[in-house]
Amino acid sequence: MIRLVTKSDLEQAASLIAMAYPGMQISDEEDKKGFIERLTLEIESENNLKYYGLFKEQNELVGVYKLHDLKGNVNGKIVRIWGIGTVAVHFFHKKEGVAKQLLQHFHELARQEGVGIVSLYPFNTSFYQKMGYGYGPTRYQYKLKPASFPNSGDRKKVVMLSPANEEEIVAVYNNFVSMHHGMIERTWHERTLIKKKHSYYAGVYEGNELIGALAYALQPLQDSHFLHHHMNILEWVWTKPSAFIDLCTWIHSQQDQVDRVYVRMHDESLIYQFDDPRNDSIRLIPSVYHEIGTVGTGIMYRISSIESFVQQTNFNSLDRPETPVTISLFVRDSFIPEQNGSYKLTFGENCWSIEKSFNPAEEVDLSITISDLSSWWMGCVSMEKLVQYGKVEVNNWPAKQLDRWFMPPTKPVCLTSF
Template sequence: MIRLLQIEDLKQAADIAALAYPGMLIQSDEKKKEFIERLATEQKENNGIEFFGCFDEQGELLGIFRVNDFECNINGKFQRIFGIGMVAVHLLHKKEKVAFQLLSYFHNYARQENVALVSLYPFNPSFYRKMGYGYGPLRYEFKFKPGEMIADGNKSKVKFLTPSDEDAIVSLYNEYAQNNHGMLKRTWKEKEYIKTRKTYYVGVEEENYLVGALAFTLDPVKDSHFLHQHMIIHEWIWSNPSAYKQLASWVSSQQDQVDRVIFRTNDQSFVYSLFNPLNDSNHVIPSVYHEVATTGSGIMYRITNIESFVNGTNFNGLGRPQENTQILLEIEDSFITEQDGVYKLSYSREQWEIQRVGKTHEQVDITIGIHDLSSWWMGCVTLESLFNYGEAKVHQLDPKMLDEWFKPRNGPICFTTF
């Protein structure tokens, strides 16, 4: 049985989390008590967070997960999506399909709530890919000398921000989210981080409005002396180029105190904002490509209701067919079997419509797995690439033309962890 966790369940939940995620450092009684108090607060607040548990017939908790209810910019239009986190299974009940039950419940819950897209950060990407999750955008970790920033802005307006600036930071953040596909609106937990000064914030104002903000910490360099530190930039948002330039100049001015600036972003074009983007690896990729960043695959997406996704997004802002068009789309989904089968995508009067037709004897135009469809429709990969690698089949139609109709022009970016 899977249900919402109650206060009396949180001790068992903390025991499971402590063993599943030793890096959380909640093994001691004191830390576990703090963790239970945090869970209790998050569960009762009106914050879009819910904790669920899977119980056996004797009432023992076998596994847990957290549902995060977000608003996500999907190609310029905010949509409700779910993010699943803290998926953990009791150490004595591994390989008993507990995770299968947790994910099945989560997907059904999303479908009941008419949430067409869900996301997660995987402990093992291949595990979730088998459950229909597609790879999201890559993240690049740059590690550069502060003085290598192109610093031609005026840093004189840069000032420290405080928790009293929370509303201005949230407003600027949500404006940034409105302009960037894949971004989530500021969450309750992120607002709590501002209140508790989890990071330092600096920002710039124009005409009494916050137009740029940067969150950072200063971390000692491992195995070095106390004057040796890196600057970790956790968040960098701006509403105009001038605000970015001012903050970049401020970062550049820290070269007497900071050895390297570590900045993680989904935007590979950040390299063009640096005089010298080389990191500290001294690694050259043959023939002569100097390493400038390390790259990781993180957030993954899954469409849980194909009809709702099409009806909700209408592939807003993308290219349109010149005439009425019909496409037969065969989707392979072995985890949510209700979605497995053939769909008819029809375009007329500036509107895309979709209808599930089950099976057909007609030649389908596209055959694709739900994991790759999710990545494609979220703008993480082109259909042309999937076709070229043999991961999607396309008949009679031009994959480049289909990308113009269905793939967001820019890949998603996401700052939110969950």
């Protein structure tokens, strides 16, 4: 049975999660007590979080997950985006299909609530791709010298922020969300981190309005003196270019104390803003390409309800056909059988609609897996590239035309962890 985790279940939940995630270092009773207090706060607060557990006989908890009910920007439209995190299976109940049951429950709840898109951060990308999750945007980690940052702004406009500025930090963050596809609105947990002063914050004002904010931590440089640090930028948002330049100039001025600045962004064009984007590896990629950073894949997306996704997003702000259009597609989804099959996607009266149909796979315009469809409709990969690499075959329509109608022009940006 899968049900909501209650306060009486938290000792079991804490032990299970501690075994599943040893990196959390919940190693003794004091650590466990602190973790139970955290879980208690989460389930008793008004927030976007819920814990669900899979219970066996005698109320034994063998698996748990955390549901995040989020609001995010899908190509300019704010919709519900659910996230699943802390998927934990009891150490002595692995290979019993527990994780599969938890994911099935999560997807069923999403469909009941009419949530069209769900997401997660994978511990194993291939495991979740088999469950229909498509790869999200790549994230780049740069290690830059402070002197490489632009120095054309006004560092004196940069001020230190504190928990007293929480509402302003949330406001500029959510303004950034409204401007960037993929971003998720500020969460209860992130507000808690601001209140607890989890990091330092620097900000830029224009008049009385905060137009840029940067969260950072300073980490001592190994084998160096106590005044030598790396700066780890945890979050960086701005609503006007001048705020970005002023914050860059402020970072530029930290050369006496900061050796390298860690910047993590989805935007590979960031390197064009710096005098020297090279990291500290001195490695070359043949023939002569200097290493500038590392890249990783993380957040994955899954369309949990094709009909809800089309209805809620309606491919907002993308090109529209000039005349009525009908496209037949076949979606292969083995994990949510109700979604497997043919669809008729129709444009008319300046609106897209979709309904199930009965065309066989070999007679449709487009046959695609749910994972590739999710990545495509979230703007992570183009139909042109899916066709080029032989993953998808398109009939009757040019791939470029389909991209103009259904693919956001920018890849999603997501700074929210869950």
